Amino acid sequence: MFDIKLVRDNPDFVRQGLANKNERDRVDEILQLDENRRKLILETDELKARRNQASMQVGVLKKNGEDASAIIAEMKRVSDEITENDSKLRVIEEDLETILLSIPNLAHESVPVGKSADDNVEVRRWLPEGFSFEKPEYQIDHVQLGKKLDILDFERATKLSGSGFPLYKGKGATLERSLINFMLDFHLQHHGYSEIFPPFLVNKESMRGTGQLPKMQDDMYWAERDGLYLVPTAEVPITNIHRDEVLNEAQLPIKYVGYSACFRREAGSYGKESKGFLRVHQFNKVEMVKFAKPENSFEELEGLVRDAEDILQALNIPYRILMLCSGDLSFSAAKCYDIETWSPAEGRWLEASSCSNFEAFQARRANIRYRKEETKKLEFIHTLNGSGLATSRLMVSMLENNMTPEGKIVVPKALHKYTGFEVIG
RNA sequence: GGAGAGGUGGGUGAGUGGCUGAAACCAACGGUUUGCUAAACCGUCCUACUGUGUAAAACGGUAGCCCGGGUUCGAAUCCCGGCCUCUCCGCCA
Known part of the structure; x- marks a missing residue:
């Protein structure tokens, strides 16, 4: 939720911030409300x-058997006036909340100002030993590979x-499951997260x-009878674990890692980018919160x-890190790095991860606070x-980058103990 | 799905419609006492909004006893609707 105090105290700063995010300026509207x-x-009040005072008097008068009818009248x-004012107030507060809930977080000062994805900044990249951007003659894309090796079946799906909705088969299914387990174990063992299954x-x-609602309403699967949404990412359940809670400063930072299937309607985004795994309604993700x-x-x-x-390096997959510019940031994020892995068949980078700091934006919405030792005060x-x-997307890069001239897939070493096999095909 | 019980502050748990932000106890924090620890005693001890105001503070008002309506001059307390939890029964992986 957008911080009303920031608008009140620093309207021009907010105006500029919204402009940087290509967002409509509603500052005056907010100030007026x-x-x-x-x-x-x-x-x-x-x-x-x-x-309140009068009511007290009535109580006293009645106790003494005196007449209170004048005050009561x-x-x-x-x-009546209070009732009327309260309902007016409710309307105003609803309007205000509607606006504040629909305003995105502002970009952090370290984020480059920009209009679109073209203005994102590459921060660094990592390429495996002996890697080349040149596409080998024998290279085929992940859909063809999956079909040929009978590990992915997009048609029957x-x-x-x-x-x-992807269908994994045989070693493909095992590979997918291994990948999830490997990533979870890796974060647990090397990065100090604790595990959640949401x-x-x-x-x-x-x-x-x-922050998915209200803006992303149409992008989510909605089980109307039960009033429940399918999660678009494990971020939602895992972050909401501490909704309406006060955390101890001493226990911070809290670090959770969890797997979930992710469901996205991707309304209106069918097109050339939707081949195979490139854009799907259901996918698997390990999420860190x-x-x-x-x-x-x-x-x-x-x-x-x-x-x-660390995961990508352990799997030996080429990637680059982008810092998103202000205009390309998602609704709730103040700063975000995308990690993109290389697809030899597509000849381009694919987004495989998004790492964001939401500052207090989600915390204000979800009311997650902590007691600051120094001041004894509650803060978001x-x-x-x-x-x-x-x-x-990771699977796309992994399959394509590990394809041999004979059309087999070499399973990355880190996964061997999970898969129980080293080659597919 | 059926029947019943219940939802009060960090916890336990009181609360005849009026002076109840809410007893008491526990926990926590500060202090007194004290070779040390403990005990005992005293004190502090919710949050949000809002106003005056400050360097920070401080002080005042309003609201909050699951949520939303209603009755009333006045609601934690009465009425209606909803949500959630627990127990039993049924159904089912």
Whole structure:
């Protein structure tokens, strides 16, 4: 949720920030509502104070057997006025909340200002020994590979669920499962996370808490009868674990890692990019979530990115890190690094991870606070999350980069103990 | 799905419609006492919004006893609707 105080205290800063994010400027609207709200509160609170006093008098008078009808008659009028004011106030506050819930987080000062993905900045890249961008003659894409080796069956999957729902078979299924287990174990053993296995259906409050609602409503699967949404990412259930809680400063940062299947309707995005794994409605992802103190959340973000990178290096997959520009940041993020892996067949980079710091944006929505030892005050915590990683795009790069001239797949060494085989085909 | 019980502050748990932010106890924190620890005693001990105001503070008002309505001059307390938890029964992986 956008911080009303920031708008109140620093409207021009907010205006600029919204412009940097290609966002409509609603500052004046907010200020106007805020002013009306406060005026009304002041007025109504005074009436209520009067009523409280009078009610006390009535009590005393009645106890002494005296007549209180004059006060009661007057207070009846006052109460009516209060009721009226309260309903006006409710309308104003609803309007205000609607606006504040729909305004995205502002970019952090370290984020480059830019309009679109073209303005993202490559921070670094990592390439395996002997890697070349040159596409080998024998190279075929992951869809063809999957078919030829009978490990992926996109055609039959359509029969089951429609397009965009992958079906893994045989060693392909084993490979997928191994990848998930490998990533979870890696983060647990080397990066100090604790493991979560979250529910895959969550309620509206959870979706609003992390910022998917209201904006992404149409991109989510909605089980209407039960009022539940299929999770688009484990970020939602894992972050909401601490919704409406006060955390101890001493236990921070809290670091969770968890797997979930992820469900996205991807409404209106069919097109050339939707082949095979490139855009799917269901995919698997291992997600890292951190609850951090505000003063070091940006350091925690750097660590988060490194944790994801470690996986890719262990798997020997070429990748690059992008810092997203202000205009390309997602709704809730203040700063975000995308990790993209190389696809030889596509001849381009594919987004396999997104690591973001949301600052207090989600915490305000989900009401996640901590008690600061120094001041004894409650403050909103900073939340972060990053994919570590999504298997679908990763699988594309892994299959294609490990293809031999004979059309086999060499399984990365790190996965051998999970798969029980070293070659597919 | 059926029947019943219940939802009060960090916890346990009181609360005849009026002076109840809410007894008491526990926990926590500060202090006194004290060779040390403990005990005892005293004190502090919710949050949000809002106003005056400050370097920080401080002080005042309003609201909050699961949520939302209603009755009333006045609701934790009465009424209606909903949600959730627990127990038993049924169904089922």
